[in-house]
Amino acid sequence: MPLNAQAITSSRLARRVLSSSLVKAATTPHGVDRYIEMIDPLWSGTEVRAEVTEVRAKTRDSITLTLRPNRNWKGFRAGQFVRLSVEIDGIRRTRCYSPANSQFRRDGQLELTIKVDSNGLVSPFLQANAEPGLVVQLSQAQGEFFLPLPHPRSILLISGGSGITPVMSMLRTLTEKAYIGKVTFLHYAFTEDDVIYRAELDEIKAKYEGVRIVRAYTDQTTGGNLHGFFSKEHLVAADRHYAEAETYLCGPMPLMDSVREIYDAEGISDKLHLEQFAAPIRSVSTDDAEGSLAFSTTGTAVENNGRTILEQAEEAGLNPDYGCRIGICFSCVRKKDSGTTRNVLTGDLCSDGDINIKLCVNAPVGDVSIAL
Template identity: 45%
Template structure:
């Protein structure tokens, strides 16, 4: 370690990995990277990537996310994605299934340009949305759209463990063609009689989500641990049912879309100062991340929903509102997450 620190000192101002990547991008000392080894675009609007991480990768807990760093036009962009791997996968491979958003800079770039051999930056797996170490007796997995990825990781993990409890995997999509890994889901259910895979296509068969549906597929859901990831409408419906039943503590959620309580128009006033950049902007009521971008700045971010902490910056002064909870925060010189904080009156942010 002392020798490494000496080498780092000699290569200042750039870290030693910046020089090593000129020789071989996957040769790193401290930074973690991953090489794309497989690309699949067979599901419309979806990109599946297989990655081989560098030696620093030490695995994940099923349901966690990773951050990928992708350079586009000379600028590094971070995004969060949930691997679909079982946590017992021994191949040292990382499998990602990425929904391509019409306005998603990184997802569209990868969908168009990703190919075997491309090297991406990679951060360690993180997040509290994962199976508990002591497996519950019954597990209900609910997802919709791209929310399938973390719960599929959980399902694969339970299957690899030959888990003996009851499992229901309930997924909502617009059509069968838009369900990634559909054949594997059927195969898992065929091999494990205790696992039931229930696919629903509300636009086609009219079978939407509701209490009756839960009673049909998992009549024991109030006694289970439930893991939920999907669009806001689905998540809100599930939350209401669990709250009504008095078992909200048994529901564990991950969100890919940030939801925010309505902003009080009386709070939308004042000036936001981005002091490190000497830029000011009138408060628009949006997140500080969106406001900074509208002002021409490019702060780093990953998830845009308060999960990954990539957009953390210091609030030098003023009051901000947490967009998830509605709480007001005024302590000076405190780190805040730009994507889930909005200015209330005059605010100074150190970016």
């Protein structure tokens, strides 16, 4: 064979081998998507992923991330939350956070302000590792905590601590769209240094006549407008026409319980809308727990101690996904093979088998098997 013909044949053979190798690499074992992701980590055919573009520390115990989501993101309504997932030590961990920016932000990015829990997993991880370029996974926006359309003529926002984020989103959305109604924003913090958006709230107060900002400090007796914990007197001082306003509440459980108690007593609970990301309040006793809890997928079994299935799974060394721990995000849903479970929020019993349940708000009653 002539030399040039041999070279051409060798070149063609090399291209075929290379092409075959690329196809094989792209289809085994991960598929084409996996290799596209290596080039562009934001790319996904279905998942919402977001790149961190900015990291700031607004207070000593919080971190604010600005995120650029990929094209799968469908947007959100002010007040809703997302489930953010990161991989920690090889395990995907998920938590719920509410965007704090206006839903009409022009560049399409998201702002998440996260209170750092020293006993947690995700928030300390983000505090230590979040930097521009980090890619996280997001869910689509979820939750029924948002402003209705058309907007009410009078709105009362009440928040405490990091619960400021969803109502801050509401306030930013309203002011950006030149809302002409009345807004009162009552926010509780330990001290003035713990108010996450203190400077911006000052700017909003100075710029918008229809917005009243009321600051309440629980551990500071000077400055601000109110001092101590929420009370009927605080409510009247913030907005004496509160019964006529639609109230949106997010904060720690003691604050939320206090507000609910007053609204229930006055028969205006239909005016109160709330969001909570705290552990559920159990309405059932764990003293009479009996039977065993089996995790059929892993072959693990434990003696039932009456706590939620999620808690018992974690105590058994398992790592099921979860987000909110209060039954609103569906991250921890798993199939119940058999047995009876009790909803710790309502006390309702369910004896049906082969159904999906939320691990975080259900506890075993006697012998139960879960596909985990």
